Amino acid sequence: MADSVISRGQAVVEQGSSPSASTYLQVGFFQSAIIRLIDYYHTPGSVCAEHKWEKYLQTSTDSIKPYLLNATKDASYPLDRLSTGKGLLHQFEEYHTSTASEALHSLRESINLQNKNALGGYWYFEYPNWSYLDGMYSLIPFLLTYTAHFDPKNESVTDDVIHQLDLLWTHCYQNESGLLVHGYDASKTASWASPVTGASPIVWDRSLGWYMMALVDSLDFSTPFPQRLSDYLQRRLVQLAESVISAADPKTGCWWQVMTFPNKQGNYIESSGSAMFTAALFKAARLGYLPEKIASEARKAAGKCYNHIVDAFVVKNENGTLDYNGTVSVCSLNSSASYEYYVSQPLLYNSVHGTAAFVHASLEHEMLENAEGSSRK
Template sequence: MKLNTCAFAAFLACLDAGIAVAADVKYSTWMARSIMNRGQGIMTGKGGSSEPLQAGFTQKVFTAILERYPHDPLAPQIRGYLHESAASVAPFMLNATHDALSYPLDRLSNGNALLSLSKGPKTNETATFSSAAAALRQSIDLNRRNGEGGFWYFVYPNWSYLDGIYSLAPFYALYTAGGRKDPEARKALDEIQFQIDLIYYHTHNASSGLLVHGYDDSKTAVWADRITGASPYVWGRSLGWFMMALVDTVELLPRSGCKERDALLRKYNDIARAVLKAVDPATGAWWQVMNEPGRAKNYIESSGSAMFCTALLKGVRLGYLKDAGLAMEAKVVGVRAHGYLTDTFVTQNDKGFLDYNGTVSVCSLNSTASYDYYTGQPLLFNSVLGTAAYAFCSLEMEMFV
């Protein structure tokens, strides 16, 4: 059953008029309830290399929902499920060497929840959470690097992806940086900025301002540019991961006297401008292959679009877009994108849960990385990478209240 989003049209009108208004529906908690009903975000060890990211992304959005709605009737269930997800991951992440060799950088997305839960009353379980968080932190030091010092995303020699920054930067900042000024915190800040600067340099397109999926430092991959090593196409979800990484990491760094925070904010503002220019004028959302808008076989993709919606609205809410005109445009575009996603990809099933469509499956540079590859990957129904992204952007919509 399609959802009626007239409430969102009214919400947008009130936003434009500067009127505070309560949303009729909390899609964030509704989608969280649906994720729990499907049993998503629980690691089994049988779900392949992307399973840690599915768990970590679920944990991150559930943590954000609990921060916003600590007294919601659903909060105890969300809190319990967050704990269950982290507990399912911890046994797989207790050996730093194994972590670094066996899982992509995406593994680090679990570190935030593990670190938080390790601070509870001293029990065998909190000790396991603490050990897993520490192993993940150590695995950063053990992660393989290319010739320039850039982290390999996974097992593919010398290849770095935008995707991995989402899991790396916020966890590393939370674990060792924050407001501290000791040598370990300085090391973390230096590494975060170095990794972001390096991948930005190699993947940035000067004319569009967008970033392609990744690069090969050896420049030998079939898809690699012979000068920069860059892959040829801007994959929406990979850029969505990177943009969310920037805004999430900035939130964790000291607000004054932190040059790294200032540098990340500049990149965030530059990418926000490029993403706003790349929005599809007909739908208000974003293409699967963003540097080929309207080309045959290309389509509006639901997970990347939700990530851009999240990153834009969060930047507006936290005051990260310093230009008033840019901030207003980001607000209008973000709200419109959420409405389109709700109208187009969200349905209510006969059990009262929300379903979500239009999410592309995993796209890897371990491929031809061709246009036909990106547009030919299957679309998944109720992929947690889409449902959690939609819950995130819904939460940001609700933050305007």
């Protein structure tokens, strides 16, 4: 799947073009998938595609880097821009590229310039006072890795990370499902905002997938920080994992576009969010982030969804490449945020969101299988 995306030239900014707001996430998210592949296949042995992956990563990073050297301009893009930090850090560590370092520092400075609501929550994008689950996947791991590498004496980052995650949790948590809705408006003036919490009304699978992956990936980077950070991340992850597992469709094992209305007219099993939950559950189980009973349920749930994803959404082309179907294009709170809105957005083919999520899910599936095989031996 990774080779297929590379063969199509995706996740690279074409020379002379101006990247859209969503380009930064498309590039950064797929870069993170490639880095995971490179890291995994470096040991115990290499694979034929490894050189191609590294070359692609450099091309992709070089293509986006010129647009990340101005902190003020960076701050005008969604928090998703920070997902490009993984590729930049890889380039800086492997090749000591000065412009990669400059871009990393600009991205970090842009967080200081990011608008905040009255509660201290970062705006996701340009919409005043609106915070989305989506931005946490890019924001939190970047903040932690940057601080560990370049600013280890910064003691405020732990509190900021917990604060950002907790604001979304407390405002977006849905008591009846144990899941989180898409986002909230701190001013409570949006047409969709709850008059009590400011929360939007719909649990969208991909936005919650971003948030759940943020919890899992952030635990990877939490070791240099005070214990209260990993304690918080793990507590929220365990709580969310139980609710996500309970929300899985009994037939397919995967997750609905609007998670709290299974089988409702217009609703459907959505492939990108399903792949994100699959990857997050596999990884959380593999690394011991879940109690054993929940870990066992997570492995079972993720395995069932993974099999359905492969059967239903992965397309084998005659030229040997793979496509990935069933990924919703985009859902924004700059809308009615109604059920009808979420189920009427178009589906994309060859979506980088979907394919990168599938690469993550596939690699986690393989790693867990190998780990369990070794333990059985």
